[in-house]
Amino acid sequence: MTIQPKLGDEGSRREKIDPLSSCLDEYALDGRIHLNGNSLGAPRHNLVPALERLVSGQWAPLQVRGWFHEGWLELPRTIGDKLGALLGAAPGQVVVAGETTSTTLFNVLVAACRLRSDRPVLLAEQESFPTDLYIAASVARLLDRDLVAVPRADLDIRLRDHGDQVAAALTSPVDFRTGERRDIGATTALCHHAGAISVWDLSHAAGVLPVDLDANDVDLAVGCGYKYLGGGPGAPAFTYVPARHQPDVDFPLAGWHGHARPFTMVPGFEPADGIDRARTGTPPVLSLAGLDHALDPLLEAGIEALYRRSRELSDYFLACLEESRPDLARQLVSPRDARRRGGHLAVRVPDAERVEHELAERGVHVDSRPPDLIRFAFAPLYVTKDHIRQVVDILTAVA
CATH class of the missing domain: 3.90.1150.10 (Aspartate Aminotransferase, domain 1)
Known part of the structure; x- marks a missing residue:
């Protein structure tokens, strides 16, 4: 022994x-x-009893009325505000639209490039989580941009020396293999000095590491709900859009729940005000309830x-x-x-x-x-x- x-x-x-x-x-x-x-x-x-109460006490007796009487329609925002308390984001800047991390990242990266439509480069780290690189490469092909993936240690140098070509820089505060941290504030400041949009994947940081999104002046961020946040297998991802970008951000996935008047059922898309414009389809209530349940002890701590x-x-x-x-x-x-x-x-x-x-x-x-x-x-x-x-x-x- x-x-x-x-x-x-x-x-x-x-x-x-x-x-x-x-x-x-x-x-x-x-x-x-x-x-x-x-x-x-x-x-x-007590997750199972909580889900059972939702199914037996809300869904079964109320059916479609549950959307309007039990706050289901607001869950993406209410859970987003809970997450905001862990992420250092003021209310109204985080939403859990119900999508996967991959879909959410695609949505945010396209929107970031659209905010800097005159710049040819999408910058990323070679050591990024593979999905991040796959999505970034797809966005670059779609928008006719150049994906430039540099070693993690060289990303800040690239921003300093060639940042005037960068539309958006995608990175993470925690290297998913080694656990090494990146200074969110310093890299974001370099992005802004170069006129680029900072995009952060918080999947390996949310719930265990202070990221202080507002204080660090982050432009856009995403993260998954199933790691340290504990929302369950495949729990939906979240999107952070600060208030200063919300009037201008243009997401490619224009779902009906991101519409300014979703229940008018009009053919033309009119983006909602505020963080709701980052929403897409119908919220997956059971998955959102699992994530909501997981957040309570984290918030208490x-x-x-x-x-x-x-x-x-x-x-x-x-x-x-x-x-x-x-x-x-x-x-x-x-x-x-x-x-x-x-x-x-x-x-x-x-x-x-x-x-x-x-x-x-x-x-x-x-x-x-x-x-x-x-x-x-x-x-x-x-x-x-x-x-x-x-x-x-x-x-x-x-x-």
Whole structure:
């Protein structure tokens, strides 16, 4: 048995009184340890009763009247405002239209390029999540733009040296493989100095990392609802459009719920005022209800507390790994400074896919990424330091 760093009396006391520790029992973990909240968040125990109340208490008795009597039509905005509290966005600037992250990103990237129609370049990082690159390439073909994908370290340099050619720059505050952070404020300021539109994919940051969209003067942003936000498999994505851009933003997907007067059923599209113009089709109420339910404990904790807890857990994991497996600790590809990374750590592990499966068989969920990375994510509401000691013990045995 390996010997892990002890919490000590004071550390144990702090662990017990940490208000976020009390959230553990709310989650349906099935006796397993979930260190893959950056892929799919865990559900809360009372999700099923909440959905049952919606089905039996609203949908079944009210049928179509539920749209008007139960606030279903407003869910994209009401949930958007909840998300805004975690994202540092004032009310009326975030909407959950019910689309996938891919569809949402397509909508936003086209709109960003339309805001700078005289510029030929759509800029992105080579290390972006693959879907982001696929969508960006499709948008570039559609609009006859040049997609320029540069190494992550060179994106700011490209903006400084050739930003006058860039219509929009697509990037993320957290590298999905390594967890390395990018300074949202600094990169956005470079975009604005060059006259480009900043577009941020927040999928690996929302719910675990402060992004302060308004304070950082971000132009447009998207993110998924199923990672740290915990909205469930395939939970709908969100769109952020600050008030200053809402009168001018022109989305390519002109669905009827984005119309200024959707129930007049007129043939011509007239975009709605405000954030509603980012809406498309009929809201998927059950999926939205799952995301809405997941947000409550995150909002109660607050993003700063969530971020603090995630940093503490990741630092403790590193301390345990350095004690038990210094050889693996030396294979860390994430920044060692917790302030320079998001909610997960990435370690190079030989035969990573096999190790992932071995861990799963022993009750530990992580995920591997080719060719040899294993990512360990520290969702702050359902991961504890005791979990981390157990994980390092098991990792020591199988890696």
